Amino acid sequence: MFRLRRTRKKVRSALQNIDLQQALERASTHHLRQFKANEPRIKWSELKLKAQEIRQKNLEKLPQLIEQFCSEARRSGAQIYWAETASEARNIIEKIIHQKKAKLVVKAKSMVSEEIELNSYLQQKGIKIIETDLGEWIVQLAGDRPSHITAPALHLTKEKMAELLKNKFHQDIPSQPEAIVEFARQNIRQAFSQAEIGLSGANFAVAETGSLLIISNEGNARLATSLPPVHIALLTLEKFVQTLEEAMTLTKALIFASSGNRMTAYVSLITGPSRTTDIEKQTIIGAHGPREVHIIILDNGRSSALQDKTLKQALTCFKCGGCLLVCPVFQAVGGHIYGGPIYPGGIGAVLTSITRSPQEALLAADLCADCKKCEDFCPMGVLTGEILLELKNRLPTTPEEKILSKFFRYSSLPKSAVKLGFQAQRLLKKNILSWLPPLVWLAEKKLPPLP
Numbered sequence: 001m002f003r004l005r006r007t008r009k010k011v012r013s014a015l016q017n018i019d020l021q022q023a024l025e026r027a028s029t030h031h032l033r034q035f036k037a038n039e040p041r042i043k044w045s046e047l048k049l050k051a052q053e054i055r056q057k058n059l060e061k062l063p064q065l066i067e068q069f070c071s072e073a074r075r076s077g078a079q080i081y082w083a084e085t086a087s088e089a090r091n092i093i094e095k096i097i098h099q100k101k102a103k104l105v106v107k108a109k110s111m112v113s114e115e116i117e118l119n120s121y122l123q124q125k126g127i128k129i130i131e132t133d134l135g136e137w138i139v140q141l142a143g144d145r146p147s148h149i150t151a152p153a154l155h156l157t158k159e160k161m162a163e164l165l166k167n168k169f170h171q172d173i174p175s176q177p178e179a180i181v182e183f184a185r186q187n188i189r190q191a192f193s194q195a196e197i198g199l200s201g202a203n204f205a206v207a208e209t210g211s212l213l214i215i216s217n218e219g220n221a222r223l224a225t226s227l228p229p230v231h232i233a234l235l236t237l238e239k240f241v242q243t244l245e246e247a248m249t250l251t252k253a254l255i256f257a258s259s260g261n262r263m264t265a266y267v268s269l270i271t272g273p274s275r276t277t278d279i280e281k282q283t284i285i286g287a288h289g290p291r292e293v294h295i296i297i298l299d300n301g302r303s304s305a306l307q308d309k310t311l312k313q314a315l316t317c318f319k320c321g322g323c324l325l326v327c328p329v330f331q332a333v334g335g336h337i338y339g340g341p342i343y344p345g346g347i348g349a350v351l352t353s354i355t356r357s358p359q360e361a362l363l364a365a366d367l368c369a370d371c372k373k374c375e376d377f378c379p380m381g382v383l384t385g386e387i388l389l390e391l392k393n394r395l396p397t398t399p400e401e402k403i404l405s406k407f408f409r410y411s412s413l414p415k416s417a418v419k420l421g422f423q424a425q426r427l428l429k430k431n432i433l434s435w436l437p438p439l440v441w442l443a444e445k446k447l448p449p450l451p
C-alpha cells in the first residue's frame with residue numbers, strides 16, 4: 001500500500017507538470033500522424049507477421065547463431081567478449097579504454113549502455129564520455145535519463161531544451177528545432193575526430209556475415225563508429241538473426257513501428273575493422289575507419305528469461321518504442337514514472353524484470369490499465385499487459401494488493417473503466433475515480449478521444 005501511495009504522489013506531480021504534458025502530447029501526435037500517413041504505403045500486417053516469424057525462429061536457435069556470428073566476426077578481424085552481467089560488461093569496456101589510454105569516448109545511442117549504467121561508471125573513473133545522439137546529448141546535459149526507448153528526450157519541449165542549452169552554454173538559443181539541431185551539430189562535431197574510442201549498440205547482429213546492423217537518422221552512429229580508431233559495440237543476445245535478408249525485414253518493421261517512416265537516413269552494416277586491399281591485393285587492417293572492433297555480447301538475465309515461457313516472448317521485442325506512444329498511461333505520465341529505472345513503459349517494466357529484478361518492475365504493473373493498446377500495436381506481438389499481470393501475480397503481495405490484483409486480473413471492469421474514462425473526461429477531471437490506484441493517472445489528464 002505504501003508503494004501505491006508513493007506511486008500516486010509521483011503520478012500527480014507528472015500530471016500537474018504542464019511542460020511534460022505538452023511534450024508528451026506533441027510527440028504522440030507527431031508519431032500518430034506520421035504513422036497514419038505512411039501506413040497505406042507499406043504492407044504493415046504482412047511485414048509484422050514476417051518479422052515475428054523471423055524473430056521467433058531465431059530465438060529458438062540462438063546458441064548456433066551466436067557461435068556462427070562469433071566465428072564470422074573473428075574472421076573479419078573483430079574481437080569478441082562475453083559478459084554475463086552488467087558489471088562484467090563495464091569492466092571489459094574499462095579495460096579496453098585503459099589499454100588504449102583513451103581519454104574521450106563518443107557514444108552513439110545505445111539503450112544497452114544505459115542498462116549497464118555505463119556513463120556514470122566511466123565518469124567516476126575519470127573517463128569523459130559524450131553522447132552524440134541529439135536526444136541523448138540533451139538528456140546527458142540535463143543529468144537526466146532517457147524517457148523513451150528511441151526518443152530519449154521526449155519528455156522535454158523545444159522550449160525546455162533551449163532553456164537547458166542557454167543555462168549550460170550561456171548562450172541564447174532560439175527555441176526552434178532547427179536552431180537546437182544546428183547548435184548540437186556545432187558542439188558535438190569536433191568530439192568525433194578527437195575521441196580515441198567510439199561506442200555503439202547494434203540493432204541486429206547477422207550470423208551469416210558476422211556483421212552489426214545499426215539504424216540511425218542523424219549520422220552520428222556512422223561518425224562514432226568510423227572516425228575513432230577503436231570501435232566498441234555492445235549488444236545483447238536476443239539481437240542475432242541468421243541472414244542479411246532477415247535483418248533487412250526486421251529493420252523495415254522496426255523503422256516503421258518506431259517512427260512511421262519507411263526508411264531512416266542511414267542503415268549501417270559493420271563487418272570488422274576498416275581495411276584495404278589496394279596495395280598488391282594484400283589485406284591491410286586499419287584504413288580510414290577503426291583499426292579495432294571489439295564486440296561485447298551481454299546476457300544480463302536474458303538466458304534465464306529464455307527458459308521462462310512468459311518472459312521469453314518479451315525477448316522478441318526489438319525496442320521500437322511504438323507501444324509507449326499508443327499507451328494512455330505513458331501519454332499521461334511519461335517514461336520517467338511509468339516503467340523501470342532504465343527502460344520506460346510497460347515493456348520497460350518487463351525488461352526490468354529480466355535485467356534487474358521483478359520487484360523493481362512492480363511500479364509499472366501497478367500503473368498498467370490493462371487496456372491492451374500496446375499489444376494491439378506491437379509489431380512483434382508481445383503481450384506486455386499479460387506479462388505484467390503474470391509478473392505481479394508471481395510476487396508475494398499484501399492482502400490488499402491481492403484483492404486488487406484479483407479484481408484487475410479477472411474482471412473486465414478495468415478495460416471498461418478506461419473506455420468509460422475516455423467518455424467521461426469531465427467527471428474524471430473532478431477526481432471522482434482517482435482513488436483507484438491503477439487509474440489514478442486518469443484523474444487529471446486531458447484524454448484523447450477513443451479511436
Ligand code: SF4
Binds near residue numbers: 257316320321379382
Ligand atoms: S513491445 Fe513491441 S511495440 Fe513495444 S518496444 Fe517492443 S517491439 Fe516495439
